[in-house]
Amino acid sequence: MRELEVLIQLGVPAALLLLAYFTGSFVERRHYASIRLRETRVRKFPLLAFREVPAGWEVTESALMTGTVVVSLDHFKRFLANLRNLVGGRVTAYESLLDRARREAMLRLQESAFERGYRAIVNLRLETYQITGGGDAPGTGVEVLAYGTALKLARRPGADA
Amino acid sequence: MQWSPRAPRDDVNVSRTHPLSEAATLFGGIALVLVAVVALAWAVVEVAVRWMPYDLEARLFSGLRPAWTVADSGAEDAALTAERRAALQTLLDRLVARWPERPFALEVGIVAGDEPNAVALPGGAVLVTEGLLAQSGSENEIAFVLAHEIGHFRNRDHLRGLGRAALVGLVLTAVGIGDATAAAFSQPFVVLAGRGFDRTQESDADRFALGLVAAEYGHAAGAAEFFRRLPDAEAGVAIRVAGWVSTHPVSADRIAALDAAAREAGIATQGPVTPLPAPLARE
Amino acid sequence: MILTNTETVPGRTIVEFFGVVSGSTVRAKHIGKDIMAGFKNIVGGELKGYTELLQEARAEATDRMIAQAKSVGANAVVNVRFATSSIAAGAAELFAYGTAVRVE
Numbered sequence: 001m002r003e004l005e006v007l008i009q010l011g012v013p014a015a016l017l018l019l020a021y022f023t024g025s026f027v028e029r030r031h032y033a034s035i036r037l038r039e040t041r042v043r044k045f046p047l048l049a050f051r052e053v054p055a056g057w058e059v060t061e062s063a064l065m066t067g068t069v070v071v072s073l074d075h076f077k078r079f080l081a082n083l084r085n086l087v088g089g090r091v092t093a094y095e096s097l098l099d100r101a102r103r104e105a106m107l108r109l110q111e112s113a114f115e116r117g118y119r120a121i122v123n124l125r126l127e128t129y130q131i132t133g134g135g136d137a138p139g140t141g142v143e144v145l146a147y148g149t150a151l152k153l154a155r156r157p158g159a160d161a
Numbered sequence: 162m163q164w165s166p167r168a169p170r171d172d173v174n175v176s177r178t179h180p181l182s183e184a185a186t187l188f189g190g191i192a193l194v195l196v197a198v199v200a201l202a203w204a205v206v207e208v209a210v211r212w213m214p215y216d217l218e219a220r221l222f223s224g225l226r227p228a229w230t231v232a233d234s235g236a237e238d239a240a241l242t243a244e245r246r247a248a249l250q251t252l253l254d255r256l257v258a259r260w261p262e263r264p265f266a267l268e269v270g271i272v273a274g275d276e277p278n279a280v281a282l283p284g285g286a287v288l289v290t291e292g293l294l295a296q297s298g299s300e301n302e303i304a305f306v307l308a309h310e311i312g313h314f315r316n317r318d319h320l321r322g323l324g325r326a327a328l329v330g331l332v333l334t335a336v337g338i339g340d341a342t343a344a345a346f347s348q349p350f351v352v353l354a355g356r357g358f359d360r361t362q363e364s365d366a367d368r369f370a371l372g373l374v375a376a377e378y379g380h381a382a383g384a385a386e387f388f389r390r391l392p393d394a395e396a397g398v399a400i401r402v403a404g405w406v407s408t409h410p411v412s413a414d415r416i417a418a419l420d421a422a423a424r425e426a427g428i429a430t431q432g433p434v435t436p437l438p439a440p441l442a443r444e
Numbered sequence: 445m446i447l448t449n450t451e452t453v454p455g456r457t458i459v460e461f462f463g464v465v466s467g468s469t470v471r472a473k474h475i476g477k478d479i480m481a482g483f484k485n486i487v488g489g490e491l492k493g494y495t496e497l498l499q500e501a502r503a504e505a506t507d508r509m510i511a512q513a514k515s516v517g518a519n520a521v522v523n524v525r526f527a528t529s530s531i532a533a534g535a536a537e538l539f540a541y542g543t544a545v546r547v548e
Binding site: 017021025036039040043044045046054055056076077079080083084086087090092093095096098099 | 162164166167168171174175176178180181183184187188190191
């Protein structure tokens with residue numbers, strides 16, 4: 001019976017971690033599927049990091065637009081990150097998190113610009129922030145902000161060479 | 162300039178390692194390192210403890226001695242408490258006289274507490290709770306408990322426990338286990354590092370105590386009595402630890418081990434039991 | 445692969461552009477570097493361990509960006525920007541992004 005107590009003491013955190021891993025990876029896969037789908041839809045509209053408008057584009061209107069998202073860490077990712085902090089090296093748990101967050105933010109930027117009739121975005125900038133946490137703990141989540149100047153064009157870009 | 166929208170590679174910014182296997186590898190690796198460090202710390206403590214001479218210990222830890230004067234002054238009836246402590250001290254001195262080595266003077270004190278407990282402090286102090294005195298039925302029982310603590314002194318168990326706890330605490334702080342999950346996983350390590358005396362130490366002290374008590378009374382009756390009573394006492398004590406990390410052997414096992422050891426050493430386990438001396442019996 | 449942080453590649457013409465490519469990596473320092481940094485906090489001076497760590501991380505992020513650019517058929521990335529952000533104390537994200545183009 002006493003052995004059972006030790007098993008519980010070790011097993012409950014392990015079970016929680018496994019649960020967090022499975023739910024986390026399910027959520028992640030679903031998010032990636034949504035991201036890939038939406039990316040194919042907006043891909044035809046230029047999204048550039050150029051500071052200036054490419055020559056030959058006739059701009060009728062321009063506006064600053066933003067897209068933001070806050071993605072949260074799950075329990076399992078946080079545990080992995082803490083282990084990594086001891087050993088050093090690439091924190092793979094965060095890589096997929098940030099990749100998703102960045103692509104989602106860019107998508108939101110493009111989608112909101114498209115809804116308003118803008119057809120191209122120049123001078124894309126990306127900023128990443130850690131949300132809460134503080135001290136030595138990995139925070140609750142990560143915010144990515146994507147912003148750029150959205151343009152309404154007289155003609156479709158690429159219509160002239 | 163021609164605009165040619167193309168989808169870049171998807172997988173560049175994500176690593177291919179499976180998170181579960183990575184977690185297992187990391188955790189296993191770190192656990193192994195921790196175990197190795199703790200084993201090293203134990204070895205260091207062992208060497209230090211074997212080497213430390215008794216008089217050095219007495220000098221280093223003499224500061225721990227005045228503890229029971231505080232307990233004394235906190236008692237309601239100072240005279241009664243002084244009497245009881247004197248009676249205990251006499252008993253302790255009689256037992257220590259049976260220990261040939263007798264490296265330094267041991268002193269005993271009474272502390273408040275309903276749970277029966279006795280502890281040996283580095284430097285030569287033995288503390289006994291009120292609850293222990295209340296639960297004892299005969300002088301032999303108290304004698305056995307005191308002899309048991311003398312045994313811990315002889316084996317330097319308290320020093321070992323102190324050293325281990327200190328070193329392991331140092332290691333864990335350096336590693337900086339701040340996450341709640343990691344802390345939960347490290348609990349077994351911490352307990353294993355020996356916050357108390359482990360079972361071998363307890364049975365060695367038991368064996369030594371048998372010898373002392375037999376030398377004093379001619380038999381070991383009363384020793385097991387105390388443990389037979391312990392289950393009732395333990396019911397009121399909130400010591401719920403898993404069996405293999407418990408720092409005290411289960412009472413039934415302990416009684417059996419005592420009987421076996423007594424038989425081995427040719428000590429009788431039955432015999433006339435001396436009643437409690439008057440000051441101690443008044444509880 | 446040509447990398448610049450100007451609008452164009454000096455001396456060449458951009459013929460085609462493919463969109464934004466990015467590379468990122470998240471690195472944590474290990475306990476040894478932490479302890480050394482703790483010492484340096486007292487003494488002062490360059491934290492060589494961290495400098496190397498971040499240089500490696502930046503190189504890896506740039507390589508990943510180049511890999512994405514290659515996959516769309518670009519031979520240059522213009523207007524490259526770097527960003528460093530702390531994701532947690534002890535882990536930093538190195539991020540590089542730019543526009544993938546073909547120059548002649």
